[in-house]
Amino acid sequence: MADAVIVVALLLVALSATAAVAVRDPARQALVLSVLGLVLAVLFTVLQAPDVALSQLAVGSALTPLLLLLAVHKVRRRGKKEGHHR
Amino acid sequence: MDASLPLLVAVPLLGAALLVAGGRLVPRPVAETVGCAVSAGTAALALVLLLNSSPPFLEWSGGWTPVQGQSVGIVLIGDGPGLGMAALASLLTLASLAYSWHYFDEPPSGHAGSFPALLLLFQGGMCGFAIAGDLFNAFVWFELMSVVAYALTGHRVEEARAVQGALTFAVVTSLGAYALLMGIGLLYARTGELGMHAIGRGLDAHGCPDALVLAAFVLVMTALLVKSAAVPFHFWLPDAHAVAPTPVCMLLSGVMVELGTFGVWRVYGTVFSGPGGVPAPEFERALVTLGALTAVIGAVMCWYQRHIKRLLAYSTVAHTGLFLIGIGVLKPEADDGIALYVLGHAGVKAALFACTGILLDRYGSVDEHALHGRARELKGVAVLFVLGALGLAGLPPFGTALGKSVTEEAVGGPLTVLYVAASAVTAAAVLRVAARVFGGLGPRPETGSGYETTGSGERPETRHRLSRIPDTMTAVPAVLLAGAVAVGVAPGFAKVVARAVNETGSAGVFTSVHWTPAGVLLGLVSTLLAGVLALLAVARPKAFAAPDRALWLRRLQSGHVGDYVAWVLVGTTVLGALTLPGMLGG
Amino acid sequence: MNGWILAAAVVLGGGVGATVWGVATGPLRRRVVAQNLCTAFACPALLLLSQGYDRPSYVDLALVLALLGPVGTLVFARLLADELAADPPSAWGLTYAAAAVGAVVVPALCVATGPSRAMAKLLVVGALLIGGNLLASRALSGAFPEVRRG
């Protein structure tokens, strides 16, 4: 019966991973990836790996989305500028 | 003595850290001197350990020596092949540090030490991978080596090609690394161990191989074959090697790719060669098939290039194919031959890249057509370049020739023809370049714009276009070529190499390795063939350089990350299919 | 199987499951709200799991999440500000519902632990979680008057 929560967490991981691939816009994908990071952390907790869950939380909830969004921002700003020049 | 084995990794890492910490304070020459000194020190250590590696020894990191045959630590293997690769990597790092000495592109302000530091980290990663006896530890060093290589490949961020090639390289190799990790997970689930020997014993204890062993084999090999650029995992290599800075190319083509091949040899020998692993005929079928395909495609694509660095990169692909065949046949003589071949090839290929770098820095182009006849004044470089081409063809007494002839005799039959043909075609392409660029021979080729990468529009890697070639830049290829010759002629060297390889590789079968009349003849034949092909190509460019025939092949090399990832997936399936038949019975 | 773990499974399956669906589909304004609510549901679930496994040290996870989750949302609010300004999200009903989950779980756990250092930690987590979430939610909806800073 303790498996129920593991199954739930696994399903959430599978769903959000699929969503992270299916969502094609990078800014929206960053949102899904941050949720994926969180769900992975929950999965690691139920698999009794709090250390890994903690590092996944630290990386997945703030760091990776921040990096992704900064890259998106830079790329978009460039695109806009180029549009003006042409 | 044995306890100093981890220092092969620790010393370059410490050197790199200190260079970054102090790089702000010291001027560039000091940083470069420190880099050279650390690299040379590590090379010396590797050589000393290599001389003491008979019989091979194991070192347990952290002092966790096994209790009742079991340990919780990481095992490092100090044997001839591993330490030999570490020594080769260290010496080549030293060579590329010397080559980039003082002339290589200006570092960003306040980061005088970062380029030498990255090269030292690269060296540390390669040494760590070479001596790793633990599968996960091998993954860690594999990843370090890769991460540094991505950064170095994209070092010239102002070049559109450099950043694209680096990204392709990074995505494909990272995917390979994650496949390796999946494989490690499967093996750990079955055996509960991470040391390579321990996993091998665990698999044997479990009994006959099944689907799990097959999947683990395929996943682990995917990573190593991506690294060693076997078809169809090879697409990243020309893109990355053609755009990386020259000193980095010397390392990538000279030793990193070969480390992938070494990894295949090491992992098969320790993990999968037992009764619970992959049966020898299956391994042989998979590796020889992929190797032959790699050699053929590499040679053909090499012939049709005009971007000189890209041409050399494809010749690396072709030679990797030959190495994989040699490892795949699982004969002690072939292993010895490949060890010598890798040593000789490293010297020759690094020297050729070094000469190409001189062209780039002097003329701002690496395009065979645009450079036609322009480099007539560089007599010394021309001699080095031609010597390198002859070494590639396998002209005795180069080490490549000795290694090739030993392997040819071991593999026998049609594969011998493949060895001669692949080395002749790649060498012919290089000779053709030499004839056109340094000799100005033949009609000036048309500069059509087909589906290809030209070598023009590249920027020199030095601060200014060189008007005079610095001595360090010519001395390095000369020394490297001398080393490649020494591998072939130094008395007793081949025997020492063969002994070191056989001590770990072939369960006590010792073979003698020496020049044979047949081997010398085959070497001369492939050199002659290369010369004739090159002459014909120069004299009759139309008949020999018609890229339309190979257009479908060239279209596969599309520069598109998605394509390459798709090929990696196909490659795993092919590898699985090639290995499957014999495993079903078990 | 104890009740705490069952409760965690329900919160995960219902709350976090809904946010996964919400973040994967629909317009941007819905996605950012879903991302914010994901923290609001996952954090109580982690607290419940800690209690269910009888491992007080797992509370650190919830603490870190309560700190960094809203920070992540603020990052999105900052860097997607242009797009969000055109189509501001507003889902106060859901936000308060999520906050209520936290507000129910934390006192329940406090009762279960009894007064101790662990309870103080729980209260800190609860305050950070609810405060952070409401603030992040308001920041997303652009409800704040903006202040220019030199």
Add this chain to the structure above:
Amino acid sequence: MSRRARLWLVAVGGAGLAALFVAAALDLPAFGGDHHPYGDRAVHAALTRRTANVIASVNFDQRAFDTLGEMTILFAAVIGCVILLRRTHDEHRGRPAPEKVARPVRRYSLLVLPVALLTGLYVIAHGQLSPGGGFQGGVVAATSLHLLYLGADYRALERVRPVALYETGDAIATSAYVVTGLAGLIGGSAFLANTVLPYGTFNTLSSGGTVPLLNAAVGMEVACAVVVLLARFLDQTVEIEEGNGK
């Protein structure tokens, strides 16, 4: 290659790999099985060295050589990013416009910043006891500094973040790890051997021999590395602009 052809390749390759993986999964020991020889040995070894968090013991003692590689990868990535995201000849530094920040967001950020920083240090310090350690705590601490960017603005962040200092800190922490390892070689038995310091009392901050030292080195390395990484990216996004003329 056309998109269609690529899709076919992915389908063939993916189907093959999937079949292989499913077949392998069926041969794997059942989920939740009891056979973990290495794991059981590791737990035993950690307890003999009086390290309460076995994962910390595996990371910083039994498999400390792996962690050396891991932190070097991070170190290399930082140097790589510094080089890849440098300002090139055709770019110039713009002056970022002051950002608008809502007052409650500012208050929240400035309030949470010290809490997050302390939490990060707490997670690092208790690495060998409770879940956490140098890596997790380092990331939390470094992220907390960036609350200044969210709460105030980029220039406030720049004042508390001399990047050069953090780069040096990164390198020094990496060398500290290697030097601790060398101390194990000189004073003990082997590289990274945990035999130099006394093991202390179980479940206290100073237990575990060199584990807390290595843990602290990694914590510092990671914190500095993340700060530098984010600084490079923020620099690109906020400051560096491509010039039209030189």
Add this chain to the structure above:
Amino acid sequence: MMDVFPYLVAGWVFLTGCYGLATSRNLIHAVGCLSVCQAGTYVLLLAVGYRDGATAPVFSDLKPGSRPVVDPVVQALTLTDVVVGATVTALLLALVVQISKRHGTVDPDELSELRG
């Protein structure tokens, strides 16, 4: 079913990531897909180390030997893996930023260098 389900999820996540990587139209999205691939490896490793009814081998709030514990080694491996993943993501994004500057696009279909 429960015996293999976690492994299948790991495989699914890995392959989904590969699919996204191959068909991506935006390099930033591709980098995200690569991290999805890597998530598959985390799931596999931790699933392999799980033991029914066990708890984490962290003895700060637990008496050693009082409860069965899961495998700590895979957790250490996954921890390393997470770090590697974050750094590779950062490095790849740095390269993507430079690609967008030099090529003016981040659509892999429009990158026209390095052919043949």
